[in-house]
Amino acid sequence: MSEALILTEIIGDGARRTGLITLNRPKQLNALNDALMDQLGAALLAWDADDAIGCIVITGSERAFAAGADIGAMAGYSYMDAYLGNYITRNWETVRQVRKPVIAAVSGFALGGGCELAMMCDFIIAADNANFGQPEIKLGIIPGAGGTQRLPRAVGKAKAMDMVLTARMMDAAEAERAGLVSRVVPTARLLEEALAAAALICSMGGASVMMAKQCVNRAFESGLADGVSYERQMFHALFATDDQKEGMDAFVNKRKPVFRHR
Numbered sequence: 001m002s003e004a005l006i007l008t009e010i011i012g013d014g015a016r017r018t019g020l021i022t023l024n025r026p027k028q029l030n031a032l033n034d035a036l037m038d039q040l041g042a043a044l045l046a047w048d049a050d051d052a053i054g055c056i057v058i059t060g061s062e063r064a065f066a067a068g069a070d071i072g073a074m075a076g077y078s079y080m081d082a083y084l085g086n087y088i089t090r091n092w093e094t095v096r097q098v099r100k101p102v103i104a105a106v107s108g109f110a111l112g113g114g115c116e117l118a119m120m121c122d123f124i125i126a127a128d129n130a131n132f133g134q135p136e137i138k139l140g141i142i143p144g145a146g147g148t149q150r151l152p153r154a155v156g157k158a159k160a161m162d163m164v165l166t167a168r169m170m171d172a173a174e175a176e177r178a179g180l181v182s183r184v185v186p187t188a189r190l191l192e193e194a195l196a197a198a199a200l201i202c203s204m205g206g207a208s209v210m211m212a213k214q215c216v217n218r219a220f221e222s223g224l225a226d227g228v229s230y231e232r233q234m235f236h237a238l239f240a241t242d243d244q245k246e247g248m249d250a251f252v253n254k255r256k257p258v259f260r261h262r
């Protein structure tokens, strides 16, 4: 049996629960190797297909969410190894295929591929000890899992260039100011806060949650008119769901909605 490079746990007692993934190479600061990314991708896809799961949280250890792609594992790669092996594309981008929300709960270092993995998630909740960075330039390479594209979209060109070119880290407070993370919480309460956010998402109508995620992501992949038109189509489509009838009837009749995710 292969080593458990991630730990998985299902949290909650509602009809839809949260899948918690803990990256599990603490001694290596959760350096992301191929085997870990394969296990992460498999867990994500399994929960995405599971009706009982409404949201996924990815976290690391208190010291490190992940300190990047595993440098030792790739140090000897030739161009052909990287190109023919489809390095990164082969198993990292599975995160982007997930239709349910994925929250990154980041404590400690989120560097290189660790920062990129967090940015592939739908939003980041940071512990107050978190440090984000793209230090690949110090290794004679550049970010390779979307960092040069997602970081400027999150924090703007000036800060992204600064981080990518000088390898400087951004602490949690700066990351929140810059818009990289949605909130900063005390380190000891990180998981509790992330799981509470996930539980709230689990309690919403499943189709509206997935369509909301699709629409917000569209904002980064299209122009305004196309994005608004896409949103309008999804908005209209939601009137065909049982959850819209339930949600609005519950509001009108001053009761709590019971969504059936249909």
Ligand code: CAA
Residues within 6 Å of the ligand: 027, 028, 029, 031, 032, 067, 068, 069, 070, 071, 072, 088, 109, 111, 112, 113, 114, 116, 135, 136, 139, 142, 143, 144, 145, 147
């Ligand atoms: N890959 C492999 N091993 C790593 C690692 C990484 N990215 N980051 C840390 N480790 C290992 C260290 O080698 C060390 O192992 P040993 O105990 O066996 O020596 C262990 O984790 C603890 O690390 P340190 O002793 O270095 O801890 P520190 O507190 O002194 O420093 C750190 C922490 C600043 C995060 C430092 O470990 C560091 O700079 N790590 C590398 C960060 C980096 O360059 N990340 C980018 C990787 S490239 C990439 O990600 C490409 C991409 O875009 C996909």
